[in-house]
Amino acid sequence: MSAQLIDGKAAAAEMNARSLERAQRLREKGVEPHLAVILVGEDPASQTYVRSKEKACERAMIRSTAIRLPGNITQEMLIGKIRELNEDRSIHGILVQLPLPAHLNPDEVIEAIDPRKDVDGFHPVNMGRLSIGLPAPVPCTPAGIMVLLRRYGIDPAGRHAVIVGRSRIVGRPMAMLLINAHATVTVCNTRTPNLGEMTSMADILIVATGHRDTVNASMIRDGAVVIDVGINRFEGKLYGDVASDAADKAGWLTPVPGGVGPMTVAMLLSNTLDIAERG
Ligand code: GUN
Numbered sequence: 001m002s003a004q005l006i007d008g009k010a011a012a013a014e015m016n017a018r019s020l021e022r023a024q025r026l027r028e029k030g031v032e033p034h035l036a037v038i039l040v041g042e043d044p045a046s047q048t049y050v051r052s053k054e055k056a057c058e059r060a061m062i063r064s065t066a067i068r069l070p071g072n073i074t075q076e077m078l079i080g081k082i083r084e085l086n087e088d089r090s091i092h093g094i095l096v097q098l099p100l101p102a103h104l105n106p107d108e109v110i111e112a113i114d115p116r117k118d119v120d121g122f123h124p125v126n127m128g129r130l131s132i133g134l135p136a137p138v139p140c141t142p143a144g145i146m147v148l149l150r151r152y153g154i155d156p157a158g159r160h161a162v163i164v165g166r167s168r169i170v171g172r173p174m175a176m177l178l179i180n181a182h183a184t185v186t187v188c189n190t191r192t193p194n195l196g197e198m199t200s201m202a203d204i205l206i207v208a209t210g211h212r213d214t215v216n217a218s219m220i221r222d223g224a225v226v227i228d229v230g231i232n233r234f235e236g237k238l239y240g241d242v243a244s245d246a247a248d249k250a251g252w253l254t255p256v257p258g259g260v261g262p263m264t265v266a267m268l269l270s271n272t273l274d275i276a277e278r279g
Pocket of ligand 1: 095096097098099140141169264
């Protein structure tokens, strides 16, 4: 193994310590930072993520209210619930855990969230603002990746960043952040012919497909920065989207677990506090 590991756990711990201080300062001023998390249905991975968000809030003295709704809820009822939370002045941030059950329309659900309470930054207004470089809540996973790059002195300016995956949660906002940071950005998807040719050109390679072994050592340029966003469970173990042989080729690599994952939750706390501090 030659790659240096990017320690997301340590970076997240530092951010979370700062978040605790920020929450304490708000509480001294009589403001209780408050995040509402909506979970629809019984998806086990989503349940795990929501529990970890609740625990992280608790550690940072941020109040969290998890709203668990049945998997067969109607679109109208779900949007009605979101409108209630929009009106509730005690709530600063609203997050709807994705993916939603197939009968629900995530675009309409996200659009129902008040953009000012959109801690995920997924609302079209916030995505639009991000795309033209205006201040906006930034989606947590790509925001966390930018913090990691900065922490390790990796400046995207003038570098070629290749992103594999074009999701709302990671790929698209990641592209916008890297463009704003003056990188040359290529975004690949499942129809990209000869993916390895593209990924081999990357100085910074972000892999966010949700599929194990999307990228292996033969697809990585020597010394590249490789950011593995995947969290794939297989036979009780966690795997990223990048094969383990990548460590022989990459210069920098985020491990799974302990890389990007902890940063996502840390950014969620930070985004919630940004809104609460704005008052
Ligand atoms: N599902 C997986 N990642 C995320 C995230 O960052 N936010 C939401 N709302 N759902 C997710």
